[in-house]
Structures are given as C-alpha cells and as structure tokens.
Amino acid sequence: xxxxxxxxxxxxxxxxxxxxxxxxxxxxxxxxxxxxxxxxxxxxxxxxxxxxxxxxxxxxxxxxxxxxxxxxxxxxxxxxxxxxxxxxxxxxxxxxxxxxxxxxxxxxxxxxxxxxxxxxxxxxxxxxxxxxxxxxxxxxxxxxxxxxxxxxxxxxxxxxxxxxxxxxxxxxxxxxxxxxxxxxxxxxxxxxxxxxxxxxxxxxxxxxxxxxxxxxxxxxxxxxxxxxxxxxxxxxxxxxxxxxxxxxxxxxxxxxxxxx
Amino acid sequence: xxxxxxxxxxxxxxxxxxxxxxxxxxxxxxxxxxxxxxxxxxxxxxxxxxxxxxxxxxxxxxxxxxxxxxxxxxxxxxxxxxxxxxxxxxxxxxxxxxxxxxxxxxxxxxxxxxxxxxxxxxxxxxxxxxxxxxxxxxxxxxxxxxxxxxxxxxxxxxxxxxxxxxxxxxxxxxxxxxxxxxxxxxxxxxxxxxxxxxxxxxxxxxxxxxxxxxxxxxxxxxxxxxxxxxxxxxxxxxxxxxxxxxxxxxxxxxxxxxxxxxxxxxxxxxxxxxxxxxxxxxxxxxxxxxxxxxxxxxxxxxxxxxxxxxxxxxxxxxxxxxxxxxxxxxxxxxxxxxxxxxxxxxxxxxxxxxxxxxxxxxxxxxxxxxxxxxxxxxxxxxxxxxxxxxxxxxxxxxxxxxxxxxxxxxxxxxxxxxxxxxxxxxxxxxxxxxxxxxxxxxxxxxxxxxxxxxxxxxxxxxxxxx
Numbered sequence: 001x002x003x004x005x006x007x008x009x010x011x012x013x014x015x016x017x018x019x020x021x022x023x024x025x026x027x028x029x030x031x032x033x034x035x036x037x038x039x040x041x042x043x044x045x046x047x048x049x050x051x052x053x054x055x056x057x058x059x060x061x062x063x064x065x066x067x068x069x070x071x072x073x074x075x076x077x078x079x080x081x082x083x084x085x086x087x088x089x090x091x092x093x094x095x096x097x098x099x100x101x102x103x104x105x106x107x108x109x110x111x112x113x114x115x116x117x118x119x120x121x122x123x124x125x126x127x128x129x130x131x132x133x134x135x136x137x138x139x140x141x142x143x144x145x146x147x148x149x150x151x152x153x154x155x156x157x158x159x160x161x162x163x164x165x166x167x168x169x170x171x172x173x174x175x176x177x178x179x180x181x182x183x184x185x186x187x188x189x190x191x192x193x194x195x196x197x198x199x200x201x202x203x204x205x206x207x208x209x210x211x212x213x214x215x216x217x218x219x220x221x222x223x224x225x226x227x228x229x230x231x232x233x234x235x236x237x238x239x240x241x242x243x244x245x246x247x248x249x250x251x252x253x254x255x256x257x258x259x260x
Numbered sequence: 261x262x263x264x265x266x267x268x269x270x271x272x273x274x275x276x277x278x279x280x281x282x283x284x285x286x287x288x289x290x291x292x293x294x295x296x297x298x299x300x301x302x303x304x305x306x307x308x309x310x311x312x313x314x315x316x317x318x319x320x321x322x323x324x325x326x327x328x329x330x331x332x333x334x335x336x337x338x339x340x341x342x343x344x345x346x347x348x349x350x351x352x353x354x355x356x357x358x359x360x361x362x363x364x365x366x367x368x369x370x371x372x373x374x375x376x377x378x379x380x381x382x383x384x385x386x387x388x389x390x391x392x393x394x395x396x397x398x399x400x401x402x403x404x405x406x407x408x409x410x411x412x413x414x415x416x417x418x419x420x421x422x423x424x425x426x427x428x429x430x431x432x433x434x435x436x437x438x439x440x441x442x443x444x445x446x447x448x449x450x451x452x453x454x455x456x457x458x459x460x461x462x463x464x465x466x467x468x469x470x471x472x473x474x475x476x477x478x479x480x481x482x483x484x485x486x487x488x489x490x491x492x493x494x495x496x497x498x499x500x501x502x503x504x505x506x507x508x509x510x511x512x513x514x515x516x517x518x519x520x521x522x523x524x525x526x527x528x529x530x531x532x533x534x535x536x537x538x539x540x541x542x543x544x545x546x547x548x549x550x551x552x553x554x555x556x557x558x559x560x561x562x563x564x565x566x567x568x569x570x571x572x573x574x575x576x577x578x579x580x581x582x583x584x585x586x587x588x589x590x591x592x593x594x595x596x597x598x599x600x601x602x603x604x605x606x607x608x609x610x611x612x613x614x615x616x617x618x619x620x621x622x623x624x625x626x627x628x629x630x631x632x633x634x635x636x637x638x639x640x641x642x643x644x645x646x647x648x649x650x651x652x653x654x655x656x657x658x659x660x661x662x663x664x665x666x667x668x669x670x671x672x673x674x675x676x677x678x679x680x681x682x683x684x685x686x687x688x689x690x691x692x693x694x695x696x697x698x699x700x701x702x703x704x705x706x707x708x709x710x711x712x713x714x715x716x717x718x719x720x721x722x723x724x725x726x
Contacts, residue, residue, distance in 0.1 A: 048315070052299070055661055057296040058296075058298070059298060061687070061690055083315065084317075085315040087690040087725065088321070089321065089725045091316075092316075092318065092319055094317075099511040100510075101508070101514070102535065107317060109415070109445035110413050111417065114533040114535065116535055116539050116595050118595040119595045119601060149289075150289055150292060152292070154292070191291075194597050198597065202291050202294065204295065221299055223291070223295065227661070228294050230661055231294065231299060247403075247461060250459070250506075250508060252457070252464035252466070253459060253464075256406060256457075258359075259316055259317065
C-alpha cells in the first residue's frame with residue numbers, strides 16, 4: 001500500500017513537473033509574439049472601431065474611428081492612421097501614430113500639431129489602447145507563472161501571467177500585466193500602469209471570431225481604473241485587407257486622407 | 261533534490277490555487293465586477309451594430325451663443341462706436357466634401373450667421389452674415405500629386421498661441437466668438453489661390469499662388485460687415501506666393517522650411533517640433549525678412565485706403581526704414597496623467613511696439629491714429645506686444661466625465677497686462693454640447709490689455725451636431 005502510494009505520488013510529481021516544463025518551454029517573449037499574431041494580421045489592413053462608453057453602468061456616448069494599419073518592416077511595429085467618425089463634433093479629426101511621429105490634425109482649424117505619447121491616452125476612447133501594436137517590440141516580457149482566471153464571459157481560462165515592462169519610450173504604458181490563454185495564445189486580460197505605477201486601465205478581450213484571416217478578438221472592454229464608474233467597449237468591424245502606401249504615414253498626408 | 265522539487269511544485273500549486281481563489285467564478289474577482297453588465301450582454305452585434313456612421317469627416321452643426329460685454333473708462337478714448345454690450349448669435353456651420361468624379365473633389369466650408377446686437381438696427385441686412393471660408397476643387401492627377409483651386413484656408417505653423425509662419429492669416433479672421441487662438445484659426449476666410457502639392461517618401465513640397473483681385477480695402481468694423489459678399493478684398497488684395505517643404509528626419513523630427521513673397525516683402529520661415537519623452541513636445545516657429553515697422557505699415561495702409569487723411573500730419577513718429585525683422589514662437593506642451601495638457605510659449609515680434617501708446621499723446625487727433633494702429637494689428641493678427649508669454653491648459657474629463665475646461669492667459673511682458681479666458685464645454689450627448697466662457701482684459705489703464713474698452717466678456721452657448 002505504501003509502495004503503491006509512493007509510486008502514485010512520484011507519478012503525480014513527474015506529471016506535474018512535465019506539465020510545468022511544457023508550460024514554461026515557451027519564453028515570455030515567444031508568448032507575447034504569438035499573442036501579437038492573434039491580435040494583429042501581418043498584411044496592411046483597415047478596420048472600424050466603435051467605442052461605447054458606460055458611465056456608472058449606463059451607456060452614454062459613442063466614438064467611431066477608422067484605422068489604417070501597416071507593419072513597418074524595419075521596426076516590426078505598426079504604423080497607424082486614424083480618422084474619427086463619431087461623435088459628430090469630432091468628425092474628420094485625424095491622428096497619425098507612427099513610432100515617435102505622432103500628429104493630430106483638425107480639419108476645422110486645418111492645422112496639424114505634434115502630440116506626445118501621453119496625449120494618445122487622453123479621453124475614454126484613447127486611441128493608444130486599441131491601435132495596432134506589436135507588444136513584443138515595445139516591451140520586455142517576464143513570465144510570472146500560470147493562473148486560472150475568469151474571462152469577461154465568466155469562463156475559466158488557463159493562462160500565462162506575464163509582466164511587460166516598457167523597453168523604449170514608444171511604449172504606450174510603463175508596465176503591463178498580461179494574461180494569455182495557454183494553447184490558443186489568445187489575449188484574455190491586461191492591466192495597464194503609468195510611469196508612477198498607478199493602475200490606469202483594465203482590459204478584457206472577448207468574442208474571438210474569424211476576422212482578417214484568423215480567429216481574433218472582436219471586442220475589448222476597457223475599464224478606467226482611476227475612475228471605476230467609467231468603462232468603454234471597443235468593437236471592431238468592417239475589416240478588410242487593403243494596400244496602405246508608405247507615403248500616407250506623414251503629417252502632410254493627414255489633410256488628404258479620404259475614406260471610401 | 262526531490263525535496264527541493266517537491267517544494268517548488270507545492271509552491272506553484274499554492275500560487276495557482278491562490279490565483280484561482282481570487283479569480284473564481286461567483287463574483288470574487290473585483291476586476292470583473294467593474295464590467296458594466298450591459299456591456300457584456302450587448303456584445304458586438306449591438307455595440308458595433310451596422311449603424312450608419314459618418315466616416316467621411318463632414319461636420320454640420322447649429323449653435324446659439326449669447327454674449328454680454330462689460331465696458332470701462334479708457335485712458336485713450338475710442339473714436340467712433342463702442343463695442344456691443346450684448347449680442348445674440350445663431351449660426352449654421354457646415355464643412356463638407358463631395359467626390360464629383362474620381363479623382364476630383366469639391367470642398368465647402370462656411371457659416372451662416374444670424375445676429376442681433378444692441379448697436380445694430382433690426383431688421384437690417386447686417387443681421388445676416390455669410391462667411392464663405394472655403395470653396396475649392398481638388399484634383400489628384402497621380403497618387404502623390406494634388407492640385408487645388410479656389411478659396412482655401414492655407415495654414416502653417418506648429419505653435420498654438422501665435423504662428424509667425426502662418427502668412428495667410430492677415431485680415432482673414434471674421435467675428436470670432438472666442439479669443440482662443442485655436443478658435444481664431446477656425447473662424448477665418450480662405451484665400452483664392454492655386455495650390456500644388458507633391459508628397460514624397462521623405463517629405464512633401466507645396467507651392468501656392470494667390471493673385472491680386474482687389475485693391476486694399478479699409479478695415480471692416482463690426483457694424484459694417486456685408487451679408488453675402490465673400491470679402492475677397494480681405495484676402496486677395498495683392499499677389500502672394502508661398503513655397504514650403506518638409507523633410508522627415510527619422511520619426512522624431514520633420515522640419516518645415518518656408519519661403520513667402522508678397523508685393524512688399526520676402527520672408528523666410530521654419531517650423532520645428534520634436535517629442536521629448538512620453539509627455540513633452542517642444543516646438544519652435546520662426547519667420548524673418550526685411551520689412552517696415554508696424555507703425556509705418558499701419559499708417560501707410562490707413563492713408564492708402566482713405567481711412568486716414570493723406571495729408572494728415574504725423575502725430576505718431578514713424579520710420580520708413582526697412583530692416584530685417586524676426587517673429588518667433590517657441591514653447592512646449594506637457595500632458596499629465598490626469599489628462600491635462602499645458603502649452604507654454606514665448607512670443608516675439610520684432611516689428612511690433614512695446615506699448616502701443618506709451619509716451620504718446622492720448623487726446624485727439626492722436627487718439628484716432630492710435631486706435632487705428634491697434635485695429636490694424638488686430639486685423640493683421642499680429643501680437644499686441646513685442647514680448648509676450650502664452651500659457652494654455654486643456655483638461656479633458658475635468659472633475660466629471662465629459663466636461664472639458666480650457667483656459668489661457670496671454671501676458672504682455674512689458675507692462676504685465678494680460679488677456680485671460682476660461683472656457684467650459686460639457687458634452688451632454690453624442691450630438692449636444694453646452695458651454696460658456698469668460699474673457700477678461702486685465703492691467704492698468706495705460707497698459708496694452710488694460711486700455712481696451714471691454715474689461716470682461718461672458719458667453720453661454722449650446723450646439724447641436726448632426
């Protein structure tokens with residue numbers, strides 16, 4: 001009996017060790033790179049993002065953006081060109097987010113002003129939260145362990161728990177806690193921190209469905225951790241692969257952008 | 261060794277079980293409890309529903325604004341009518357683009373104002389004013405080449421409070437509701453011109469020519485505005501040429517160089533803007549060239565347009581000597597984690613005066629010329645002082661969500677007087693905005709801002725966007 005118990009215990013230990021080795025065979029960088037591929041297609045594309053803002057749980061306001069994204073082969077980071085459609089007072093405003101080249105164009109004043117990375121995060125519909133970014137380029141990742149977490153749909157997921165620290169000054173956030181589902185590499189949850197270590201936002205990814213050639217999250221729920229009465233959903237639609245010329249990613253193209 | 265491995269596995273298991281306990285179903289995860297139930301139940305089918313959304317960038321809105329002005333006694337009396345005590349303005353503002361046939365588009369931007377004031381008779385044609393800001397055709401003969409023809413607002417500059425390289429700003433601002441420089445850029449008339457632009461991999465080149473169509477006209481008074489006349493005499497009273505090019509030196513810096521020529525002067529300019537770290541953008545805008553002093557230019561313009569008598573004696577000393585003179589705006593923006601953006605700028609205008617009436621006689625007939633200088637500078641959009649400091653703060657979601665507060669102070673470094681404005685906009689919904697502003701001119705009676713007739717302005721407004 002004792003021998004049987006000891007054997008069983010050893011088997012359990014061995015199995016556990018094997019499982020642990022398998023789970024950690026992926027480096028943190030591999031995991032982040034793989035989940036980047038889940039979120040972002042490789043080819044240039046266009047997408048429409050609709051933000052719905054909730055104040056104290058009640059739907060209040062909407063923002064709609066059209067985003068053109070293209071990966072820069074030199075940096076492996078995405079270049080983004082954004083136009084606002086909603087709300088009506090902001091219609092036509094445009095933002096260029098290309099590495100350190102960040103410009104905001106207002107068609108009413110017909111002027112382009114350079115903005116700082118911090119200004120990407122202003123407003124509930126902060127474009128910095130949803131623009132196409134390869135996290136592996138801008139962050140150094142560390143694997144903290146594995147966890148079972150509950151996703152936004154209240155389903156348990158076995159996840160890698162990662163810690164991402166900004167590797168350069170193009171990183172939107174100073175520090176991110178990131179949960180990625182094992183096996184699928186689907187991003188599940190993120191906690192986004194400022195330079196001062198303040199928790200700014202909590203993001204849940206949900207509704208994984210086919211879009212742009214793979215199964216990807218169609219919706220993000222962004223909770224304002226500073227004012228927890230505020231939450232925003234970002235929903236992707238009207239996706240299409242599209243050629244986006246390099247010449248679009250400069251300040252002087254902003255007034256020329258036309259949306260079909 | 262086994263013992264060590266056992267401990268490792270045990271601790272990992274504990275870690276996992278602890279995490280599971282924290283995140284277990286049943287509402288124990290406080291993060292999950294922050295998700296609005298409506299957001300989860302709505303799902304993408306509802307939230308991102310195939311709603312018709314304006315993605316063309318067109319904007320149409322109606323706004324009603326009521327303004328009252330507080331007047332005060334002045335060191336230099338104002339010849340002619342005083343500013344209004346109250347004004348009611350209702351306007352429709354449209355910015356729209358039509359694609360006629362690829363690759364040809366037509367752009368219209370304008371505002372139709374209905375206004376009533378205590379200094380205007382009612383009804384009169386001056387109650388209705390149509391501001392034709394832009395109307396032009398754009399043709400894209402190739403993927404990177406653009407040609408535009410028509411009335412175009414051609415703007416340049418990277419600074420916020422004052423743009424020395426914005427050469428087409430002169431005489432273009434029409435009856436603004438706010439003194440905020442960002443609003444002044446919106447409420448202005450374009451110039452009838454032909455523009456060509458070539459986009460390159462490393463930057464762009466733009467050339468523009470605006471022909472002379474009218475002789476220079478007198479400065480418009482608030483009570484003398486035409487209803488439907490597009491006022492091309494304000495924007496096309498001389499031949500003007502602009503060439504500018506920008507080059508991308510990495511993603512941190514893309515300097516712009518400008519060359520401007522009109523009938524009396526050639527000016528050069530540059531715009532530089534660079535990000536510094538996560539929160540700061542520094543910028544510099546400069547223009548320079550040979551020209552006469554502002555006093556000389558103003559008096560000559562007044563005599564040419566018949567506003568000042570041609571044979572009138574010079575009660576204000578002037579110099580016709582032209583020299584190389586610079587205009588400069590240098591500053592930086594800083595954005596906090598609490599969503600406030602500050603812009604601090606220093607402005608320098610070598611052609612300007614230190615104090616517009618310091619040491620000069622304040623009684624008639626000098627008063628008329630003094631006020632003419634002042635109005636000329638305002639009409640030309642020159643700073644009121646040679647040295648000034650501009651500080652602006654914009655706070656998104658101030659105190660409560662969707663309340664935006666904007667304030668700025670423009671301080672004259674010579675006499676310490678200042679223009680101060682505070683604006684509040686509350687976004688009631690996707691379509692409605694309500695707001696108000698307070699503007700004050702502070703300083704002693706003989707200072708640049710303190711000498712103005714209006715010491716404070718109050719405005720309330722409501723806008724409906726479509």
